[in-house]
Amino acid sequence: xxxxxxxxxxxxxxxxxxxxxxxxxxxxxxxxxxxxxxxxxxxxxxxxxxxxxxxxxxxxxxxxxxxxxxxxxxxxxxxxxxxxxxxxxxxxxxxxxxxxxxxxxxxxxxxxxxxxxxxxxxxxxxxxxxxxxxxxxxxxxxxxxxxxxxxxxxxxxxxxxxxxxxxxxxxxxxxxxxxxxxxxxxxxxxxxxxxxxxxxxxxxxxxxxxxxxxxxxxxxxxxxxxxxxxxxxxxxxxxxxxxxxxxxxxxxxxxxxxxxxxxxxxxxxxxxxxxxxxxxxxxxxxxxxxxxxxxxxxxxxxxxxxxxxxxxxxxxxxxxxxxxxxxxxxxxxxxxxxxxxxxxxxxxxxxxxxxx
Amino acid sequence: xxxxxxxxxxxxxxxxxxxxxxxxxxxxxxxxxxxxxxxxxxxxxxxxxxxxxxxxxxxxxxxxxxxxxxxxxxxxxxxxxxxxxxxxxxxxxxxxxxxxxxxxxxxxxxxxxxxxxxxxxxxxxxxxxxxxxxxxxxxxxxxxxxxxxxxxxxxxxxxxxxxxxxxxxxxxxxxxxxxxxxxxxxxxxxxxxxxxxxxxxxxxxxxxxxxxxxxxxxxxxxxxxxxxxxxxxxxxxxxxxxxxxxxxxxxxxxxxxxxxxxxxxxxxxxxxxxxxxxxxxxxxxxxxxxxxxxxxxxxxxxxxxxxxxxxxxxxxxxxxxxxxxxxxxxxxxxxxxxxxxxxxxxxxxxxxxxxxxxxx
Numbered sequence: 001x002x003x004x005x006x007x008x009x010x011x012x013x014x015x016x017x018x019x020x021x022x023x024x025x026x027x028x029x030x031x032x033x034x035x036x037x038x039x040x041x042x043x044x045x046x047x048x049x050x051x052x053x054x055x056x057x058x059x060x061x062x063x064x065x066x067x068x069x070x071x072x073x074x075x076x077x078x079x080x081x082x083x084x085x086x087x088x089x090x091x092x093x094x095x096x097x098x099x100x101x102x103x104x105x106x107x108x109x110x111x112x113x114x115x116x117x118x119x120x121x122x123x124x125x126x127x128x129x130x131x132x133x134x135x136x137x138x139x140x141x142x143x144x145x146x147x148x149x150x151x152x153x154x155x156x157x158x159x160x161x162x163x164x165x166x167x168x169x170x171x172x173x174x175x176x177x178x179x180x181x182x183x184x185x186x187x188x189x190x191x192x193x194x195x196x197x198x199x200x201x202x203x204x205x206x207x208x209x210x211x212x213x214x215x216x217x218x219x220x221x222x223x224x225x226x227x228x229x230x231x232x233x234x235x236x237x238x239x240x241x242x243x244x245x246x247x248x249x250x251x252x253x254x255x256x257x258x259x260x261x262x263x264x265x266x267x268x269x270x271x272x273x274x275x276x277x278x279x280x281x282x283x284x285x286x287x288x289x290x291x292x293x294x295x296x297x298x299x300x301x302x303x304x305x306x307x308x309x310x311x312x313x314x315x316x317x318x319x320x321x322x323x324x325x326x327x328x329x330x331x332x333x334x335x336x337x338x339x340x341x342x343x344x345x346x347x348x349x350x351x352x353x354x355x356x
Numbered sequence: 357x358x359x360x361x362x363x364x365x366x367x368x369x370x371x372x373x374x375x376x377x378x379x380x381x382x383x384x385x386x387x388x389x390x391x392x393x394x395x396x397x398x399x400x401x402x403x404x405x406x407x408x409x410x411x412x413x414x415x416x417x418x419x420x421x422x423x424x425x426x427x428x429x430x431x432x433x434x435x436x437x438x439x440x441x442x443x444x445x446x447x448x449x450x451x452x453x454x455x456x457x458x459x460x461x462x463x464x465x466x467x468x469x470x471x472x473x474x475x476x477x478x479x480x481x482x483x484x485x486x487x488x489x490x491x492x493x494x495x496x497x498x499x500x501x502x503x504x505x506x507x508x509x510x511x512x513x514x515x516x517x518x519x520x521x522x523x524x525x526x527x528x529x530x531x532x533x534x535x536x537x538x539x540x541x542x543x544x545x546x547x548x549x550x551x552x553x554x555x556x557x558x559x560x561x562x563x564x565x566x567x568x569x570x571x572x573x574x575x576x577x578x579x580x581x582x583x584x585x586x587x588x589x590x591x592x593x594x595x596x597x598x599x600x601x602x603x604x605x606x607x608x609x610x611x612x613x614x615x616x617x618x619x620x621x622x623x624x625x626x627x628x629x630x631x632x633x634x635x636x637x638x639x640x641x642x643x644x645x646x647x648x649x650x651x652x653x654x655x656x657x658x659x660x661x662x663x664x665x666x667x668x669x670x671x672x673x674x675x676x677x678x679x680x681x682x683x684x685x686x687x688x689x690x691x692x693x694x695x696x697x698x699x700x701x702x703x704x705x706x707x708x709x710x711x712x713x714x715x716x
Contacts, residue, residue, distance in 0.1 A: 059444065063437050163549060167519060167715050176479055176702045177521045178455060197433070268433035270459060276432045310437065316426050317441050323397060323427040 024340035053314020062196035067306035074284030077256035090151025092281025093158035098258025101128035103272040133254020141243035190267040199267030382629030391424040391442030395454035402596035403577040410615025431456025491639030493529035495611030500533020513564025545712030554580035598648035610648040
């Protein structure tokens with residue numbers, strides 16, 4: 001009797017790690033076609049609409065980048081923690097806290113100079129995010145408190161903290177009581193380029209990507225992080241301090257996400273308002289995972305996510321597809337790409353005969 | 357002579373051309389496309405559902421016109437892209453149907469001065485941005501009359517979305533209605549801090565029922581509260597649309613929106629070329645707000661009384677007319693004076709009889 005044998009690959013050929021994700025996207029699109037046909041929509045037309053919306057104009061491309069910026073920054077932030085096998089689910093909360101801290105900077109230390117103002121905002125955001133991540137890091141390192149729970153719960157705390165301020169003390173008096181801070185003055189806004197909404201954090205994102213690569217690959221600290229991630233006990237015997245590293249990694253991770261939060265409000269929103277992030281912190285986890293914690297992979301995946309988000313919107317508008325079906329297509333693409341991970345890591349063989 | 361003729365002709369030409377320029381250019385119906393930005397899914401059974409019915413009503417009135425819409429657009433930077441996508445695909449008119457889109461409407465409107473934008477419930481206008489909203493408080497007041505007569509425990513629960521003037525105004529108008537027919541009744545408010553969260557809406561309803569409420573009123577986007585009230589066997593006043601389908605036996609009535617009135621009006625103006633930025637704040641009189649049909653348990657006498665009050669409001673009676681006391685019992689609106697629109701738009705205090713806090 002023929003049977004299936006699943007065995008782990010020791011090494012994945014490079015070509016396969018390119019082919020599998022691409023193949024899975026094609027398969028996802030084919031599956032989506034069935035759905036589209038059932039809805040009486042031409043699958044090719046829909047694909048064209050999606051790609052056209054996201055990449056068919058400079059505007060579309062610029063908007064894909066706008067979506068990718070926070071995803072890259074937060075993707076690197078969580079990838080850093082994941083490399084050490086510390087599961088930071090708290091990027092969303094850290095985004096909110098960073099935004100809160102930079103709004104506090106605008107409110108309490110306004111400096112009428114763009115460079116200094118943005119620097120103060122960034123420092124405040126970094127401190128707040130580092131503190132927020134550091135809490136979960138310390139709890140994990142000192143008492144082995146599960147960081148998935150603490151970071152997740154701290155998300156709710158951070159989001160409600162922002163709500164407290166925008167509904168309460170920071171509410172813009174001229175907004176007729178609506179929950180938002182006063183608009184930021186121009187000197188507290190990140191510069192944007194070429195009439196698009198692409199803002200200065202695109203450079204920050206690139207710097208962070210390169211730094212991440214350098215730190216993880218070529219520094220002692222990076223080695224320690226990887227060592228702990230590979231085998232925590234062995235790292236301990238080798239004299240690598242655990243508590244210090246887990247706090248540090250979570251603090252840096254939190255600080256990066258917080259900077260992304262600052263980018264959202266200083267670059268796009270222009271004020272602190274309830275619910276300004278559409279879940280970038282959670283999407284970043286998918287990004288880091290799909291990129292397999294690789295820095296350039298994070299950039300590629302973030303852009304890919306930007307394309308399906310921006311393209312999906314266009315699909316909804318021009319093709320008149322219900323939002324739910326757009327979300328199903330987006331979900332299918334992610335599901336197939338994730339499933340292809342399995343085939344990257346495992347070999348499936350069919351044994352004929354009695355299988356000996 | 358020739359010169360005189362030439363001069364005359366020149367003057368005529370000039371006059372004709374300047375008149376043509378003066379008469380704002382309309383957009384023929386078959387060339388007009390309007391885009392709608394929705395905060396929720398069109399199947400939410402409430403806020404967005406009613407806006408979408410309004411869109412369909414407009415399409416019926418102007419069948420050659422085209423429309424776009426996008427559902428569940430978050431009130432953040434993404435909304436600007438949705439509006440821009442509308443415009444880039446040919447929309448000359450954009451309706452943004454939630455408050456949080458305000459800054460982004462301004463941003464996109466500045467970029468496309470020829471496109472008309474209508475923003476629901478906001479206060480920022482521009483050359484090409486108008487605002488529209490309804491005097492829902494009038495219908496809320498009428499529903500308060502019904503609730504005040506229906507309660508036995510004299511505790512009415514109010515599931516309220518967000519502590520902003522629109523919602524507070526609705527609660528106050530409702531309370532004035534309740535207390536007009538039942539001065540002993542109290543209105544307990546629970547905040548959701550969300551517009552659309554069926555789970556929370558249900559929880560809040562059950563919590564209010566547990567604390568003694570025997571009539572539930574609500575200001576949220578879904579039908580979860582009426583559903584929960586029906587299951588618990590408690591009367592309910594819906595919102596947005598006739599919610600009797602969620603509470604077939606317990607639904608008393610609901611203050612409802614008829615957005616089609618505004619959408620038809622605005623589309624007509626754009627087609628005729630008479631559109632200009634304005635602040636539309638219509639009420640019962642124009643038909644933008646109204647009451648849903650009464651449930652079977654509403655007595656004839658109450659229906660009669662509501663009809664009288666409804667007619668009075670249509671004929672100019674003001675809901676917020678003094679004396680009105682706040683929660684502490686201090687007179688805020690003096691006898692014989694009515695609140696101005698500005699005062700109502702910024703309302704951030706509760707009237708006497710409301711139990712609950714406004715976070716600030």
